[in-house]
Amino acid sequence: xxxxxxWHHNLTHDERKQLVKQNGATLWFTGLSASGKSTVACxxxxxxxxxxxxSYRLDGDNIRFGLxxxxxxxxxxxxxxxxxxxxxxxxxxxxxxxxxASFISPYKKDRDxxxxxxxxxxLPFIEVYVDVPLSVAEERxxxxxxxxxxxxxxxxxxxxxxxxxxxxxxxxxLNTHEQSVEQCVDFIIAYLKKEKIVV
Ligand SMILES: Nc1ncnc2c1ncn2[C@@H]1O[C@H](COP(=O)(O)OP(=O)(O)O)[C@@H](O)[C@H]1O
Ligand SMILES: [Mg+2]
Numbered sequence: 429x430x431x432x433x434x435w436h437h438n439l440t441h442d443e444r445k446q447l448v449k450q451n452g453a454t455l456w457f458t459g460l461s462a463s464g465k466s467t468v469a470c471x472x473x474x475x476x477x478x479x480x481x482x483s484y485r486l487d488g489d490n491i492r493f494g495l496x497x498x499x500x501x502x503x504x505x506x507x508x509x510x511x512x513x514x515x516x517x518x519x520x521x522x523x524x525x526x527x528x529a530s531f532i533s534p535y536k537k538d539r540d541x542x543x544x545x546x547x548x549x550x551l552p553f554i555e556v557y558v559d560v561p562l563s564v565a566e567e568r569x570x571x572x573x574x575x576x577x578x579x580x581x582x583x584x585x586x587x588x589x590x591x592x593x594x595x596x597x598x599x600x601x602l603n604t605h606e607q608s609v610e611q612c613v614d615f616i617i618a619y620l621k622k623e624k625i626v627v
Pocket of ligand 2: 465488
């Protein structure tokens with residue numbers, strides 16, 4: 429633990445917003461594997477960029493290739509995975525980017541910690557529950573992971589032999605078995621407009 433450290437300030441967040449001409453926020457996508465977090469986040473990222481709104485996606489697998497390549501899927505490692513992502517996402521939001529974090533993030537306490545971090549910094553935190561019945565996720569199985577988990581080849585797989593704690597009060601609740609990708613994206617953009625995060 430470093431002790432002799434001091435935070436070095438430059439611009440306030442409001443000054444930065446005026447210069448960048450954009451608000452920052454974190455959209456936190458949570459849901460089962462194959463619920464559609466990455467698919468919806470990718471489509472949203474593209475649509476925001478097309479409207480010249482800076483957005484950047486932090487995605488489970490991608491982050492595990494680099495920043496978090498030392499972490500596995502035990503409860504401790506999942507906690508640490510989410511803790512680091514929360515901090516990185518907060519930095520993006522502080523830099524006035526719409527940060528899209530898409531991680532299974534199965535534990536409520538980890539998501540609540542991410543929320544608290546943002547609230548303390550007065551940065552918008554929008555929890556997006558990407559909801560789908562387990563049976564539909566398992567049927568989609570785009571990476572063949574459910575099949576492997578059922579065969580016992582992957583342990584601690586969320587929804588199979590590891591819990592998923594559904595959000596109780598998410599800002600946005602998507603049902604990807606009933607809404608198309610486009611409908612999900614439009615729903616999120618309407619929310620961002622209503623909250624005056626984007627114009
Ligand atoms: N409405 C929808 N929203 C998102 N994904 C959908 C939808 N309908 C079908 N899918 C499919 O479900 C799969 C979701 O996979 P992915 O986005 O990788 O999930 P996750 O990132 O949650 O693990 C993709 O194959 C996608 O094409
Ligand atoms: Mg994904």
